[in-house]
Amino acid sequence: MVNLTIDGKQITVSKSATIYEAAREAGIDIPVLCYAKKLLPYGACRVCLVEVEQMKGRLIPSCTTPVTEGMIVRTMSDEIRKVRKTVLEFLLVNHVVDCPVCDKGGECDLQDLTYEYEVVTNRFAGEKFDLEKDEVNPLIERNMNRCVLCGKCVRVCDEIVAYGSYSFINRGFETKIATAFDRGLDCEFCGQCVSMCPVGALLPRPFKFKARPWQLKEVDSVCGYCGNGCTVTLGVLNNKVETIRFNDKIGVNDGNLCVRGRFGSSYVNSGERLTKPLVKRDGQLVEADWDEALAVISAGLKKAQDGKGVGVISGARLTNEELFLVKNLASVIGTANLDHSGGECYKGVTEGLKQTLGVTASTGTFPQVEEADVILSIRSDFYETHPVFGMTVNQAVKRREAQLFIVGDKNGKFDKLPGAKTLLHKPGLEVNVLNALCQELIASGKAVTDGVNGLDALTQALAAYTPEKVAALTGVSAELIRAAAAALAGAKRSAILLAYGLPYTAQSREIAIAAANLALLSGNVGKEGSGLYLCGEKANSQGAIDLGVLPGPGGMGAQQMLTAAGKGELSALYIVGEDIVSSYPDRDKALKALAGADFVVVHDLFMTPTAALADVVLPAASFAEKDGTFTNAERRIQKVRAGISSPGEAKTDGAILAQVIACLGSSVSYTGPAALFAAVAESAGYTGIAYDQIGPQGVVWGGESLTVKHKNLIAVAGAEPVAGDYVLLTGSALHHSGTVSTRATGPNAVVSEGYVEFGSEDAKALKLREGDQVALKANGVELKLKAKIGKRLPKGVLFAPYHFSSAQINTLYKGEAAVAVQVVR
């Protein structure tokens, strides 16, 4: 710690702090333009100049100068004021003063400083910039006439997003920020640069000319897409979510968001939202009022109870409170057939972890990953399923020089990070590679085996997984396997990342066990700061697991329910917030189930292909319209808050479920959200957490490091590679999440339809060009898709995202790791 004096105030700060950070800690305000909490100090704008007694004779930039013992700092004097004013005058020489038409007006740092320092005239004359605006892309507007060259966009894109879209070009007065070859922006469109820009040079286009910042009501909530649980601050005007506001004060994400979080919330304002209950009459869904719909539901469910039973399938974007009511509904109906999220994907993973470690959640928290020195990401899609968690990994690698290994069947964003090594295997062989890592740890004697059960059995079973053998089968080099194993064993703090979701159901139990084995043998489990991260695809996947929205004793899981319904062995299906036709593996099975069940109820926001086949469709509320809690992938329970009211007669799933339960003769009555949460906490095992305790940072259940119940090593067999000239992988694409993002204008503006991605080598061999129509044939199904050509896929591997219902990827994909396909031009 270092002691210093700022403006007569005695301050003690850590020795790595800068003067600016010390002042801010002491509550002293120093103006800045180029400083941002999450970026490295830069010192471009010269607005933060201060006087230091020990460095007399010149002014010192406070944001780049580290504190030293006994420093005496003055943050304001006549001279400082004069110099800062001059700096502002310099900035305003070329800066166009178009505040009336600039959307930044009202929250512009330059505008605020100009006002504060009373820069009413300019002593310097110069030409105003007259550069062309970049409005080629649909999401980010770049107007370099307003740029003050603080470099925040350049730095955030490099340091945090690790994409590197921007750089300074030219010199002197001509300096400007530009993309490669000064062309239009074409990037991930996460909008991080927009959130960092202190002026109006980078603005969100969907919000262009919509409102002034001071008109917006800000509501802090949690993003409804992936399991990362980023705080999104809804900017609400006239009961409409107009934009997502920058907020780095609260939450887990430090103000970072991905394209989905920042630009993907427009579906809540969509005109296609369901606004009235629909009931099937004479084969047609027609509008009805709530009483009528509820009467039909209660009659239908009662009939099914007496018949062959009811199955309840839930999505994982419901709040904990709503999932609790889903469970309640199942028990009121008297059925054990209850499940969520396709059944297989989460189930295998959690079962595997339960057997090995006795827990079904991540053992660490996100900030620990930032300080890890070795990170192993299982599946290269990790950045695409959880982009903001990916940014945490970027920072660990770029800033703290963590070593990153990726076990993946394709290359991805991660392997462009410095020093990152991809263990690129043939599709579907993750387990083989993980087994080889375990084998290598045991064989080299580096394995941590204290208190671990089942080592001998595992050693025997893994004899066939020596690096050489696995290398021959999977295509990963044996040296790389050895290097990764050695790095993991030697790590002070390691992180093993594993994501799951609907398109990743194959071998999920095996992958979880193999990952847990690796975590145990590498000493990751139980070590301070290390963790195994289990990341659910949906916003509340973890909550659904914690609450046990799972088949009861003797009950059927989601896939079994669908099979049973398809055969006519289940009378009714009650589906809450899930488009099973579009997103579940095996579309035929889902369609057969919906046709086979006598009575189908669906809650949804939109008329999805699933809802279209239902007997009753109830209009539900989006994440922006409800209160409750989500549990994210690091076990953090955070509050979701309603920003707007639902369109028409739509109600929250919770309100609908309570009414349905009442119709069935039972009742749920809680005095308020706190009482309901208490019931949820009891059911989910969130012991000692009360609703009022959940502050802006949320509450992590189980502590920063979750203690595992036991340490069992279990041998799992790997797979055989899929034969065929071309194999199709499915998965998540960066711009979309689940199926609802395909209704949002932002993500759609970038990727609006299904596609199949080819590696450049394959594209050359097939003489394909970007945008060509190709047909994929397998299992007697032919799919026509647009071709996209990238550099990340190895030869013979194709990739198609599963989000788009119209692309019908799930007619080919039935839950296997990869599908052998024929490509026809």
Added chain:
Amino acid sequence: MIKEFAQGLWITFKHMLPGNSTTVQYPRVERLPTAERFRGLHRLVPAQDREKCVACYLCPTVCPAKCITVESGENEKGEKYPVVYKIDLLRCIFCGYCVEACPVEAIEMTGEYELANYSRDDFTYEKQRLLR
């Protein structure tokens, strides 16, 4: 005493003589010109092919009576313009802050004060009515 009485009456009767009356025969005979800084009905200033207003939202923000409604949009040239500009005269207190706040001198106040009307709706002045 009579002298004083007559004097008083003279002053009174003098006002009845033609040319000495201060009563304005409004509205049939005459209307007085308003002062230059009189704050009457608002006017949106037209520019060449559009209104001068750029929909910066300063007038609705500063308005103490909250009588101005602006909704901005983008025209074909990519410029910001008011899609809706509405003043509810029943709420307006004619303080002139909107004129003062305007950064582009797009709104001013005219001398017009004859604003009576028959229905409430007629007091809502839309953009076209204000552009004169």
